[in-house]
């Protein structure tokens with residue numbers, strides 16, 4: 001199989017490419033990535049001599065058309081992915097997550113290429129304590145510019161399936177953790193703060209809940225859907241990993257031998273979603289998927305070890321990331 005992976009220099013995409021090249025040597029991988037601030041070519045170093053890398057934009061219609069014409073399938077990870085950035089500068093989110101998706105859809109339509117669309121549980125909005133978890137039938141209700149543009153991209157995919165008969169599947173996953181995640185995101189930010197002796201920073205009261213899944217479990221599910229998913233179907237991906245943000249910080253503090261209250265509360269995120277939770281029954285029952293990282297603590301310890309061992313990967317962007325948070329108005333409360 002010849003596979004085009006968009007966003008393969010980002011967090012989930014790079015893990016997907018590494019997993020694919022290692023476990024499926026019969027697959028030929030081409031990565032298309034614009035190398036935005038979130039892309040890091042070195043995340044592909046372990047497999048660099050076994051893939052083709054194209055530096056380019058998914059919204060470039062001619063480039064995308066040419067690349068798609070030479071493959072059997074596309075897995076689309078590329079996105080602007082960070083909620084906080086979408087609150088300070090929404091335009092790149094509209095351009096990449098909506099226009100970029102349009103560009104891919106037109107190309108897979110023209111060349112009749114199989115397409116898998118990677119999306120997020122945030123398209124469903126948030127849940128209150130006690131609400132049942134999201135299912136494939138939950139109505140879309142996005143809160144942030146990021147999640148609204150991801151919801152828009154999903155809608156385009158559904159329309160292209162129905163109107164043009166493209167062979168597409170979608171997956172909407174919960175919060176990923178693991179190696180190669182940018183230090184702007186919650187878990188790597190706190191790990192790298194702790195490595196630097198800085199106190200973790202919790203938004204608002206730290207009461208929000210996220211449903212954590214290891215990135216390798218997400219990517220195995222993507223392969224299951226790509227190979228055996230029903231065309232036109234959405235699959236929710238999650239590993240029953242609900243935890244409060246404060247609990248995650250306490251677990252990290254324990255990993256570093258620090259007291260459980262050794263953190264700061266900082267300015268809350270505008271419009272902050274309270275809780276996400278995934279019911280992955282369709283994926284489990286229909287495709288037999290099971291997470292391998294059933295224990296979050298073990299996965300978290302491995303992730304801490306990875307950031308300790310790979311300081312050269314994250315150090316170059318750490319100071320600028322913290323400066324951006326300060327410039328966006330983050331203050332201790």
Ligand code: NAD
Pocket residue numbers: 006007008009010011012013032033034035036037038039040056057058059076077078079080081082096100118119120121150172173174175176177182
């Ligand atoms: P990321 O920000 O780490 O990586 C995004 C990658 O896309 C980067 O390499 C970047 O250079 C590239 N990119 C951005 N704009 C581009 C463009 N116009 N053309 C080509 N490449 C471009 O993101 P991530 O966390 O790896 O997320 C990957 C996908 O998974 C996204 O679609 C995201 O919505 C989805 N997702 C993420 C999570 C999560 O917890 N991180 C959970 C569910 C779904």
Ligand code: DAU
Pocket residue numbers: 081082083084119120121122173174175176184185186187189201202203206208209210245269276
């Ligand atoms: O649910 C899937 C989504 O998960 C993906 O679609 C997004 O691409 C991904 O970024 C993630 O979105 P979140 O907004 O949930 O992730 P983030 O890592 O930004 O924040 C996780 C939680 O931690 C959230 O409640 C905000 C909080 N937080 C975040 C940071 C960076 C803090 O309390 N302190 C922080 O410093």
